[in-house]
Amino acid sequence: MNKSIQLPITAEVASKLHAGDYVYLNGVMYVARDAAHKRMIESLEREEGLPIDIENATIYYMGPSPAREGKPIGSAGPTTASRMDKYAPTLLDLGQKAMIGKGKRTKEVLDAIVRNKAVYFAAIGGAGALLSKCIKESEVVCYDDLGAEAIRKLRVEDFPVIVVADCEGNNLYETAVKEFRTIS
Amino acid sequence: MGTIRTIQTDELVNVVKEMCIKANHFLAPDMDRAMKDALESERSPLGKQILSQLQDNLRIAGEEMIPICQDTGMAVLFVEIGQDVHFEGMLLEDALNEGVRRGYAEGFLRKSVVSDPLLRVNTKDNTPAIIHYFMVAGDKVKITFAPKGFGSENMSRVFMLKPAEGEEGVKKAILTAVDDAGPNACPPMVIGVGVGGDFEKAAIMAKQALTREVGERSPLPHIAKMEEEMLSKINQLGIGPGGLGGTTTALAVNINTYPTHIAGLPVAINICCHVNRHITEVI
Ligand code: SF4
Numbered sequence: 001m002n003k004s005i006q007l008p009i010t011a012e013v014a015s016k017l018h019a020g021d022y023v024y025l026n027g028v029m030y031v032a033r034d035a036a037h038k039r040m041i042e043s044l045e046r047e048e049g050l051p052i053d054i055e056n057a058t059i060y061y062m063g064p065s066p067a068r069e070g071k072p073i074g075s076a077g078p079t080t081a082s083r084m085d086k087y088a089p090t091l092l093d094l095g096q097k098a099m100i101g102k103g104k105r106t107k108e109v110l111d112a113i114v115r116n117k118a119v120y121f122a123a124i125g126g127a128g129a130l131l132s133k134c135i136k137e138s139e140v141v142c143y144d145d146l147g148a149e150a151i152r153k154l155r156v157e158d159f160p161v162i163v164v165a166d167c168e169g170n171n172l173y174e175t176a177v178k179e180f181r182t183i184s
Numbered sequence: 185m186g187t188i189r190t191i192q193t194d195e196l197v198n199v200v201k202e203m204c205i206k207a208n209h210f211l212a213p214d215m216d217r218a219m220k221d222a223l224e225s226e227r228s229p230l231g232k233q234i235l236s237q238l239q240d241n242l243r244i245a246g247e248e249m250i251p252i253c254q255d256t257g258m259a260v261l262f263v264e265i266g267q268d269v270h271f272e273g274m275l276l277e278d279a280l281n282e283g284v285r286r287g288y289a290e291g292f293l294r295k296s297v298v299s300d301p302l303l304r305v306n307t308k309d310n311t312p313a314i315i316h317y318f319m320v321a322g323d324k325v326k327i328t329f330a331p332k333g334f335g336s337e338n339m340s341r342v343f344m345l346k347p348a349e350g351e352e353g354v355k356k357a358i359l360t361a362v363d364d365a366g367p368n369a370c371p372p373m374v375i376g377v378g379v380g381g382d383f384e385k386a387a388i389m390a391k392q393a394l395t396r397e398v399g400e401r402s403p404l405p406h407i408a409k410m411e412e413e414m415l416s417k418i419n420q421l422g423i424g425p426g427g428l429g430g431t432t433t434a435l436a437v438n439i440n441t442y443p444t445h446i447a448g449l450p451v452a453i454n455i456c457c458h459v460n461r462h463i464t465e466v467i
Pocket of ligand 1: 077078079125126127253254255256332333334335336337368369370457458459
């Protein structure tokens with residue numbers, strides 16, 4: 001089923017999504033990779049709070065290529081989500097509602113998705129040019145010194161993603177692969 | 185021996201620079217064809233949709249000069265140097281790195297290299313490259329540039345099998361590596377395999393196998409047969425485009441071999457995504 005969703009996403013909207021749904025995202029999302037996640041968690045440990053508004057936030061795991069003149073961003077496809085597994089449950093418990101990346105997640109992350117009525121979307125890996133066209137604005141919010149790994153705020157239009165893990169505990173990576181597997 | 189030919193290293197700098205930019209925006213014709221064929225044959229509707237979006241991605245990349253993937257890779261160079269060649273100018277290694285530096289700067293490519301694996305400070309120019317040199321006959325230099333993304337690189341494996349494990353052991357190793365890679369390696373993948381040699385020879389062969397044209401089989405009949413068999417088995421794993429289920433998990437399995445020791449059977453599996461970039465120039 002194809003749906004269009006406005007960001008930031010609420011628990012109510014997230015809880016209606018099912019693994020396998022094809023969704024177009026519109027609105028504001030943040031971008032962070034492992035280095036930025038590490039800093040955010042360290043800052044929480046020092047009780048300094050987070051540099052972004054985490055309530056209902058969507059975080060896109062991505063490190064873009066440099067923008068050409070006149071463009072908001074360069075190539076901008078997802079990176080492997082498992083590198084954020086260590087940090088994601090903490091942020092989900094603080095109110096983050098959606099993650100966008102590619103690849104499998106740990107049980108801890110999947111449990112945190114169910115617990116918080118959140119969602120894990122996959123964006124198409126290796127489609128950085130296509131996804132770049134859905135990003136209308138991009139600004140660095142903090143950790144500028146991290147270069148391609150800085151935290152950014154994006155405004156996206158019809159950004160295509162697929163629900164992989166939903167709040168009922170379904171995981172498309174497992175179910176869809178089984179359907180087509182003809183070898184043990 | 186022929187007469188010595190002098191090559192100015194400035195020429196190498198330019199060639200490498202252009203290769204960096206081209207490889208990151210245009211897939212080689214063999215990969216382009218394989219991606220179109222996959223769209224035709226894929227049986228999962230979602231898989232088909234993903235493959236068709238990857239076609240759009242390639243078109244946008246070329247038309248608007250946006251890199252095909254944001255991970256424009258660590259620069260890997262295979263350099264075959266004719267032994268009748270003499271270089272004039274810079275140190276060869278410096279010239280190749282200078283080409284990479286300029287290519288990544290002028291091509292708006294992402295700089296993804298850190299200077300120390302533990303301290304992790306970005307070198308900000310994507311150097312140093314990883315360079316493999318081979319001395320060959322003649323007076324030419326052949327450079328293959330194959331930038332490698334790490335989503336798929338991280339899923340690569342080396343197995344030191346026992347000789348008794350034989351062909352079945354090799355097949356099992358390949359299937360295990362691909363199955364474990366799953367969605368992380370941005371399928372459909374290309375699988376480079378090195379069998380034989382020693383620990384590092386197997387790994388280098390596996391990487392080099394990724395630069396062989398998709399569709400070109402090994403000249404050794406028993407290896408060519410294994411390549412075909414493994415491709416068909418891998419496509420029965422169900423991983424599919426994007427790892428979201430389907431019949432296209434890999435586009436090719438390329439296996440290179442080398443003599444090995446009586447006591448060993450090394451197998452390296454270098455996994456590459458559908459953005460399998462490779463380009464060759466002869467100077
Ligand atoms: S694995 Fe390949 S397609 Fe996927 S993000 Fe890395 S370079 Fe891009």
